[in-house]
Amino acid sequence: MRIEDRLFADRFRADTKSHLKIIDPKICHKCSGKQCTYACPAKVYTQEEDGSVRVAYEGCLECGTCRIICQEYKNINWAYPRGGFGILFKFG
Amino acid sequence: MKDKFDCIVVGAGPAGISAALTLVRAGLKTVVIERGEYPGTKNVMGGILYTRPLEELIPEFWKEAPLERHIIEQRVMLVSKDASTSFSYKSKQLDEPPYNSYSIMRATFDRWFASKAESAGAIIINETLVESLIVENDKVIGVRTGRADGELYADLVIDAEGVNSILARDLGLHPEIPEHNVALAVKEILALPREVIEARFNLKAEQGTAIELVGDISAGMMGIGFIYTNKESLSLGIGCLISDLRKSGMQPYDLLDRFKEHPMIQPLIEGAQTKEYSAHLIPEGGYRAIPPLCADGFLVAGDAAGLVNSVHREGSNLAITSGRLAAQTVIEAKKKNDFTCRALSLYKKLLDQSFVMKDLKKYRNFPAIMEKNKHFFTTYPSLLSDSAYEMIKVDGVPKKTKQWKIIKNFIKGRSLWGLVKDGFNLLRAIG
Ligand SMILES: Cc1cc2nc3c(=O)[nH]c(=O)nc-3n(C[C@H](O)[C@H](O)[C@H](O)COP(=O)(O)OP(=O)(O)OC[C@H]3O[C@@H](n4cnc5c(N)ncnc54)[C@H](O)[C@@H]3O)c2cc1C
Ligand code: SF4
Ligand code: SF4
Numbered sequence: 319m320r321i322e323d324r325l326f327a328d329r330f331r332a333d334t335k336s337h338l339k340i341i342d343p344k345i346c347h348k349c350s351g352k353q354c355t356y357a358c359p360a361k362v363y364t365q366e367e368d369g370s371v372r373v374a375y376e377g378c379l380e381c382g383t384c385r386i387i388c389q390e391y392k393n394i395n396w397a398y399p400r401g402g403f404g405i406l407f408k409f410g
Numbered sequence: 411m412k413d414k415f416d417c418i419v420v421g422a423g424p425a426g427i428s429a430a431l432t433l434v435r436a437g438l439k440t441v442v443i444e445r446g447e448y449p450g451t452k453n454v455m456g457g458i459l460y461t462r463p464l465e466e467l468i469p470e471f472w473k474e475a476p477l478e479r480h481i482i483e484q485r486v487m488l489v490s491k492d493a494s495t496s497f498s499y500k501s502k503q504l505d506e507p508p509y510n511s512y513s514i515m516r517a518t519f520d521r522w523f524a525s526k527a528e529s530a531g532a533i534i535i536n537e538t539l540v541e542s543l544i545v546e547n548d549k550v551i552g553v554r555t556g557r558a559d560g561e562l563y564a565d566l567v568i569d570a571e572g573v574n575s576i577l578a579r580d581l582g583l584h585p586e587i588p589e590h591n592v593a594l595a596v597k598e599i600l601a602l603p604r605e606v607i608e609a610r611f612n613l614k615a616e617q618g619t620a621i622e623l624v625g626d627i628s629a630g631m632m633g634i635g636f637i638y639t640n641k642e643s644l645s646l647g648i649g650c651l652i653s654d655l656r657k658s659g660m661q662p663y664d665l666l667d668r669f670k671e672h673p674m675i676q677p678l679i680e681g682a683q684t685k686e687y688s689a690h691l692i693p694e695g696g697y698r699a700i701p702p703l704c705a706d707g708f709l710v711a712g713d714a715a716g717l718v719n720s721v722h723r724e725g726s727n728l729a730i731t732s733g734r735l736a737a738q739t740v741i742e743a744k745k746k747n748d749f750t751c752r753a754l755s756l757y758k759k760l761l762d763q764s765f766v767m768k769d770l771k772k773y774r775n776f777p778a779i780m781e782k783n784k785h786f787f788t789t790y791p792s793l794l795s796d797s798a799y800e801m802i803k804v805d806g807v808p809k810k811t812k813q814w815k816i817i818k819n820f821i822k823g824r825s826l827w828g829l830v831k832d833g834f835n836l837l838r839a840i841g
Contacts, residue, residue, distance in 0.1 A: 321663045324687035359596045359662040359689035379689040382574040383594045401445045402537030409599045409686045410516030
């Protein structure tokens with residue numbers, strides 16, 4: 319099952335502003351692991367052709383993995399979305 | 411100064427609501443701040459709710475709480491590439507009220523639980539994120555929320571924010587959670603008709619099964635899968651240590667697909683429709699990873715304090731009990747008007763006397779031993795399946811010869827010394 323189809327089953331109330339921020343995009347260029355791009359369960363981070371990392375915050379499931387797994391460079395400024403925004407689990 | 415409360419509770423999960431309910435019953439002015447649209451919309455669990463800790467707060471809660479099925483069978487499946495060996499405990503006792511445990515869904519359960527605190531007098535403010543603590547002279551005196559004029563003050567703050575524990579980290583109670591002390595779990599709600607669930611899992615109406623799975627499904631990582639029956643759906647998920655996930659290079663949703671496609675699992679979920687996909691962290695560090703539990707004006711409960719028993723997959727019950735004990739500590743502190751960390755050390759004492767710390771202490775070696783000995787998740791489930799197959803297969807080879815072959819296989823898989831060490835470690839992990 320594609321991740322896009324999985325996320326399609328979920329309800330989100332997307333904010334207009336991202337709650338996740340890459341602190342220094344230059345650091346991502348030299349990060350060899352790029353673990354955020356595969357470990358995020360919602361595929362929020364994708365590597366662009368020029369080596370930079372794009373953040374599609376709208377599909378974030380708010381787990382916290384990216385913050386913890388970017389341990390070497392601590393390059394993600396991680397926060398929850400504003401109150402009331404983000405994922406809305408119907409079941410949980 | 412603005413409105414001042416006796417206590418502010420951050421987070422309306424089991425820990426926060428249990429604390430709030432205990433506080434308002436003692437007449438304390440209490441506010442709970444929750445970032446979700448309503449309590450539960452942000453929360454994910456397997457989930458099995460154990461009856462006892464909640465019953466102490468709300469006698470006979472099962473008569474009104476939104477529950478799915480009471481659990482009459484607990485199954486452990488050791489899974490190899492294309493086989494599985496199961497151990498199951500099923501009993502009449504588990505089918506007699508008051509039931510030992512229920513499957514639940516957090517979105518509906520938390521909302522109900524919070525409504526109980528609200529009707530007892532707690533103020534619950536939803537859709538509001540606590541962004542930071544207000545600290546004055548090293549004492550926590552309130553919280554800053556994301557709202558305009560969103561500062562709230564209180565004698566004490568109970569931090570029940572859950573596993574990410576950002577506020578406690580920022581206060582300096584612990585550093586960032588290390589990746590080997592936390593697991594990422596991904597989960598799906600799989601809809602199936604009631605009759606289909608009951609036929610596939612051999613259940614009658616209202617009865618439920620809880621299955622835990624170890625082995626090939628975690629692709630060599632320290633991880634556990636689960637399948638729990640709800641009324642008209644299955645909760646299916648898998649969790650793996652973040653450190654292992656990083657090394658594996660696997661995508662969590664691929665792991666989930668692999669799990670769902672396993673030949674021993676696929677027939678159980680055949681025809682089911684994915685209704686929801688979720689992800690959540692689980693603290694796995696156990697006893698040795700518990701941070702200091704208080705600061706001046708501040709107490710930490712539930713997942714925020716890492717109170718999860720990873721051997722028995724329990725967390726919500728530890729959250730409920732720790733929330734209640736934190737509240738009891740606040741009630742005592744209020745009487746003495748002393749909110750220093752020293753006065754709040756009563757909390758640790760109460761936790762030590764309860765099952766929470768007793769159980770966590772018992773399994774204090776488990777996380778480290780399992781993390782370093784991946785063959786408990788890889789080699790053994792396969793060896794067991796191979797052995798079972800060897801004994802069951804009728805091929806003219808005498809059983810005694812087969813027995814020797816099995817023993818040799820074990821030694822080949824792990825070496826004799828490895829087997830002895832594993833036995834010793836296993837005893838140390840669960841002793
Ligand atoms: C996949 C999975 C399966 C599990 N299975 C089981 C099981 O079968 N049985 C069991 O007993 N336990 C299980 N657990 C563990 C259990 O879910 C947790 O131990 C329990 O939920 C902890 O409760 P809590 O109140 O401490 O935290 P949470 O339930 O996480 O609640 C924290 C609350 O705080 C809110 N919040 C967080 N930060 C802020 C902030 N800054 N401002 C405002 N609000 C905030 C959140 O929205 C949330 O409502 C499982 C966990 C997972 C992830
Ligand atoms: S893991 Fe961290 S440093 Fe590496 S690419 Fe991702 S965000 Fe950048
Ligand atoms: S919090 Fe979880 S879902 Fe959101 S971006 Fe980070 S890893 Fe992905």
